[in-house]
Amino acid sequence: MVAIALGQMRRRPAAFVGLAVALFLAVATVTLFGSLFAADLAAPAAGRAAVDGPGLKVIAVAFGEIAVLVAFFVVVNALGFALRQQHRELALLRTVAATPVQARRLVRGQVVATAVLVAVPGCLVGAAAARRLLAELQRRGMAAPGVQVPGTPVPMVVALAAALAVGLAASALAARRISRIPPAAALTASSTEQGRTGAARLLAGIGALVGGGLLLRLAATRPAEQLDKAGQAALLGSLVLLVAIALAGPLAARVLAAVLGAPVRALAPGAGWLADANLRGYARRLSSAVVPVALLVGLSGTMVIMTHTAGAEAPGAATGVTSDTDVWLRQAELALLVCFAAVSTVNTLVAVTADRRREFALLRLVGATRAQLMRMLTAEAVLTAAVGVLLGAAVAGASSAAFSAAVTGSAVPAVPVAACRWIVLGAAALTVPGILATGVRAVRGPAAELVSGGRD
Template identity: 75%
Template sequence: MNAMNAMNGPVPALSLGQIRRRPAAFAGLATALFLAMAAVTLFGSLVAAQLTAPEGVARAPVAGPGVLVIAAAFGEIAVLVALFVVVNALGFTLRQQHRDLALLRTVAATPRQVRRVVRAQVLGTVLLTAVPGCAAGALAARAFLAALQRRGMAAPGLHVPGTPVPMLIALGVALLVGLAATAVAVRRITRPAPAVALTEGTDGPRRIGVLRLSAGVAVLTGGALLLRLAATRPAGELDKAGQASLLGSLVLSVAVALLGPLAARAPAAVLGLPLRALFPRTGWLADANLRGHAARLSSAVVPVALLVGLSGTMLIMTSTAERVARATGAATSVTKASDIWLRQAELGLLVCFAAVSTVNTLVALTADRRREFALLRLVGATRRHLLRMLSVEALLTTAVGVLLGAAVAAAASGAFSWAVRGSVVPVVPGAGCAWVVLGAAALTVPGIVGTGLWASGGSAVESVGGARR
């Protein structure tokens, strides 16, 4: 029996085995897919409610732009963020099983067979989360439509239809994004020779690939063009400037994800110096751990940067718009009371997605370091030493993520401020931004420290030998 025939049968078993070995990573991917399908179903159901409504209901006057515009403008950013979270979670999940998949190639598995194993994992995870994700989206659509109707922003007779089309679209989008992201991510395992792929390990190559670097530069350029578009909008088009700025902050966050190992290296090096001075032993070890594993540092800080970048952009833009409205007396959809609620709901949804991404990534990332922690214990480190090291790592990770997110928020809100008040210096709500930073720390520090203490438990000898998973 040749290698192809040998591998055809065990593909489902191999896929299931990887899921059982790394439940934390796949739980994070499942959560991200759940949120993505819920978001697509939610806004798709709102569009369906408007399109299937009787003509009298559809044309009824409402306060605000109407359900279709709200679903398009609101849903555009929310769905893109949700899909970004999915791609980030999927890429992280594949990196965690890089060595196992590379080992398959050393025992005669072809690149096609490895791709089949990964596709089976993605397909199974998508199907597992499809029903609860779509059901949650449908329920959320009804609740959101009712909230709009209470505020006069939707016609009273409007209702979410029972059509399965939004759910089918959500399932199709999740499959398309998951399989496309898989095809790109798995190239790092299947393209090089098996021995080369095996030596790279879960931390990836020491240098960022040319393709990823080119994509990062292209996305960064696209984000800059979006912010230029926002900055050059006329002062009377505040709403369009705000939408372009928020979309620009998302595109810049994607660029940070692509250029993560490069983007995080400089602030990590700068911030690591005082930590080494304050904590000579644990600070040195924590700094060396983060700086020596560029892919791991990038995976940890990207969701924090996304959380801070999007939240900060939204808060600063709203404060700037309110200051301009008070000065000019002109009300826009950023300053009207009903639409302030809409912006707050959008901010809450974006924060939810980013927070889930942060927790998922950090928990799975730290849980996969059991062997590393066991080795430290075997050479004399106590759990107290590990606690100190993890605490310093968590603080450094938070600081780097906050700095990258703040840079994104500063660029996006600066472009918006230039469009509406002729100055790149926006109105910064100090209390709101402080809460964003505290929220990022509240997610990051317990996620790393708590999971690390759990992962360092049990027998160190068994963990090093691979008996304890």
């Protein structure tokens, strides 16, 4: 199984690039904040007491927990897509007597191989980032001058163990469907897409939606002196709501695509109709594409609106949510989260589009030209960006409303229109050009050979 696992990774490297980058970011993030935590533990007590602000341990826990959760969210999404890319291969293995245990072992081997491959560079980047962040905190008076990142390998070991744990847990969930159904049914299912979201997944999505709502209620009811906790609860609630979107993504994406597809069909009767049919007919593929966009818009929008709301309510006040140092910390966290979301968005969209070579080749064989395919992809890209932005905006609106209720007593936050416009434009800039650039390459090559499987 090890040889087969590595062979599939060599045959489909594009399917594992996203997983590799996601695991790399996860390892680097855990190493970063774990190193800050270790630096605080190694610092003398007198030095920790003399520093103004929350301290390294609080920073590492408060800001690190969100970043780590986002990193793991990206890992799960990337792994699920990597397995969908090789669904047919796994089904074929089942038809030649591979057992469910062997199929799951193959997937675990791929996760372990990918994690080991990125472990060393991820740990090195995380350690370097920890030293850089510590220097910035010392320059701003939030860490004692003599504190240093210790040379212990414990944060790196913990980072690798955490990345392996989440990867193996995600692989167990993702490989469950292909390993439980009969071999013949698995092969048939590999060429089609389920028409509806499974009951277990839908129930999990509802549970995540309820959990996110409870976190937002907790944020909205925080007293004025606990605005930092309200901000953390609102941000964590937004992440849980995004998990709910990921779980119920095919259903939500199909509904939004149907609503938004009507004007597209009217404006472009040919390409618009085909794009709308593709998105609604392949809701799981659409969900894979829009979830990273929603993650980017939801998290960045939540943080930007929260910061602006707190600043508008208490201009010039040196409180925990409006001081210059805390604003800098939130900007640093926002940059990290945007990095995760942007990488996940680009990797997923490129891989999703590149995997459609045979589909494009079949359309060419029935008379579609490359120009018509590119017009279809343009309509799909616009619809994908619109669905992702709407889902992310809904999460950002709910989270920032809960925070605003704690800050101002009103559920109407102060919205920085210019910043939000840049977030939407950034999401569109990552989505539309990424799909089109990959599509240009995907429509090349001899159509008959691609349809017959001669090239991948």
